[in-house]
Amino acid sequence: MNHKLNRKAKFMLAFLVSIALAGCFKILTVSQVSSATAGSKITSTVTVTVEGTSDATPHYGIVGLLVPNDWTIDSVYFSGPYSDYCTYLPPTVPDSERAGQVNYWTDSLESRYPSGTNMKWMVYQSYTSHLARTDTVNVTLTVKMTVGQTQGNYNLGYFVTDAALDFTDPSYYSVSLNNPISVTAVVPVELTSFTAQSSNNSVELKWSTATETNNKGFEVERSTDKVNFSRIGFIPGNGSTTEIHQYAFTDNTVSSGTYYYRLKQLDYDGSYKYSSVTEVKFSLPVQYSISQNYPNPFNPSTSINFALPAESNVVIDLYNVLGARVMTIASGDYPAGAHQVSLNAANLASGTYIYSISVSGKDGSKFVSSKKMILMK
Numbered sequence: 001m002n003h004k005l006n007r008k009a010k011f012m013l014a015f016l017v018s019i020a021l022a023g024c025f026k027i028l029t030v031s032q033v034s035s036a037t038a039g040s041k042i043t044s045t046v047t048v049t050v051e052g053t054s055d056a057t058p059h060y061g062i063v064g065l066l067v068p069n070d071w072t073i074d075s076v077y078f079s080g081p082y083s084d085y086c087t088y089l090p091p092t093v094p095d096s097e098r099a100g101q102v103n104y105w106t107d108s109l110e111s112r113y114p115s116g117t118n119m120k121w122m123v124y125q126s127y128t129s130h131l132a133r134t135d136t137v138n139v140t141l142t143v144k145m146t147v148g149q150t151q152g153n154y155n156l157g158y159f160v161t162d163a164a165l166d167f168t169d170p171s172y173y174s175v176s177l178n179n180p181i182s183v184t185a186v187v188p189v190e191l192t193s194f195t196a197q198s199s200n201n202s203v204e205l206k207w208s209t210a211t212e213t214n215n216k217g218f219e220v221e222r223s224t225d226k227v228n229f230s231r232i233g234f235i236p237g238n239g240s241t242t243e244i245h246q247y248a249f250t251d252n253t254v255s256s257g258t259y260y261y262r263l264k265q266l267d268y269d270g271s272y273k274y275s276s277v278t279e280v281k282f283s284l285p286v287q288y289s290i291s292q293n294y295p296n297p298f299n300p301s302t303s304i305n306f307a308l309p310a311e312s313n314v315v316i317d318l319y320n321v322l323g324a325r326v327m328t329i330a331s332g333d334y335p336a337g338a339h340q341v342s343l344n345a346a347n348l349a350s351g352t353y354i355y356s357i358s359v360s361g362k363d364g365s366k367f368v369s370s371k372k373m374i375l376m377k
Contacts, residue, residue, distance in 0.1 A: 026051065028049055064106075067157075068154050207263065299376055
């Protein structure tokens, strides 16, 4: 009888020891992004070593995640020699491990590692039970999350253990709490360039985007002192796209001086963001001039540039070598600045022609000049 009792006592002792020595989860590394935009999805991978000894009792893996209050956990699963997906374990539901000493893991984690005002512990349990391993292996814990809308700097926490264990021995569990991440606002538009260049009587603005999210469009703003800006135009955006897009705007209401431009990018929800400021110096001509046509010789089209220091009435006529006028190239009022007109001589015969400009400035100034051009068909 005593022999049987001794055998029973030895068996119970061996069983208890096996429970205490059941496989332990220890975090080796945490791979997590250091920054993310609000509303984006991120994936963290945790390398866990499972140190096992012989144990006939099945166990459940427990994962605790310390995240901001407005974050969502999309999926949690182990892969490798120990593989299983995990399900959410509510604070009011005990874990499935009957041999465990801690049943309500959320409360236990909160008590030992307080989450704070803006954070919360979320606990997950492996879907099925597993026999403890007798060897030591590394497995991967994958956590997929949706980032909340609250911006700021946070430290995410990761906790792993076997459900049969408790906090009486640090070797029973593993925790990594200082995993920093910065959450920033969604950037609706990734602006890759923004330039301003004077051209003739105007300033040409050009910009490009690499990606766009809910982009309603761009308000173009101008300033002469780099402090007070006013809207001078609007260019529609392309909504949400990952393709490169080019934009352009022409400011035709400039005179001599320095101008500053910026873009106000508008989102569909009313939010906005300003671009950097770009500067351009615009100068009006100081004297009348007319350039040699280009190309020359030509067939059948060519262009003529002329400059006006003041608003003027301009007439440009074309003559043959006998002095007879064959056509009027341009006639009308032009503002001060640089201008270009085109000539199409498809109906004229090859030969040498003379173009003459006659200018009457609104300030009383006069200007007359002539140049030759060659039409070669």
